[in-house]
Amino acid sequence: MDIQLALDRVTIEDALAIVKETEEYIDLIEVGTSLIKEYGIESVRKIKNAYPHKRVVADIKTIDNAEYEFNLCFDAGADIATVMGVSSIETIKKCLQITNKKQKIVMVDLLNTTENKRNQLFSLSNPNVIFCDHLSKDEQEISGKRNTFSHLDNVWSIRYAVAGGITTDSVDQLVDKKLEIAIIGSAITNSSKPEKTAKRFKELLKGL
Ligand SMILES: O=C(CO)[C@H](O)[C@H](O)COP(=O)(O)O
Secondary structure (H helix, E strand, C coil): CEEEEEECCCCHHHHHHHHHHHHHHCCEEEECHHHHHHHCCHHHHHHHHHCCCCEEEEEEEECCCHHHHHHHHHHCCCCEEEEECCCCHHHHHHHHHHHHHHCCEEEEECCCCCHHHHHHHHCCCCCCEEEEEECCHHHHHHHCCCCCCHHHCCCCCCCEEEECCCCCCCHHHHCCCCCCEEEECHHHHCCCCHHHHHHHHHHHHCCC
8 A cells, every 4th residue: 555645734844854754655745735725836846846756646625616726736746636525526527637638646535525425426436536535634633533444345446545644553444445545644744753653654554
């Protein structure tokens, strides 16, 4: 399983320093929504320029204005851009259209989607789409919720990632889920030893 390092609530300089330390153990770099909101699309450009050999995810969380936002991300060098699954089907289809045209990847964030909407989204699955099971920061921090990854059991045939509060103690729940990507943020970025923590995740996820 690949590791996507989510960079949130840090400066671009700190983000670059964390990637430098952890580079050997991570597969994708996520320019978090907070970085894009605070520093703009330049955050994506700077991180891709510094790590051209890594897949860079722009976590723009598009919910409307798909063409403009997806072109912005891809033109800045992102390999993957995110759209919220709760968006209208017009928005999702436009993201897919731009992604296919530019031969990039779209990650559909399933936060707050209903089962009906998820089934509708899964029917659009193609090799350029990765779905992301996501437990929000606010649900984690305010309500103390933990992701149980329970509805992942029926999704063998599609590309799948998980995000939200994953720690070295919770990765064992990902065994046998046939996931492509574990998105890990604060467990690494808030660690006093990011390199050691990223290395531990790599060891734990190897072979999964
Ligand atoms: O999309 C995000 C926040 O909206 C984060 O990328 C995701 O939640 C991973 O970060 P963490 O491991 O700290 O929860």
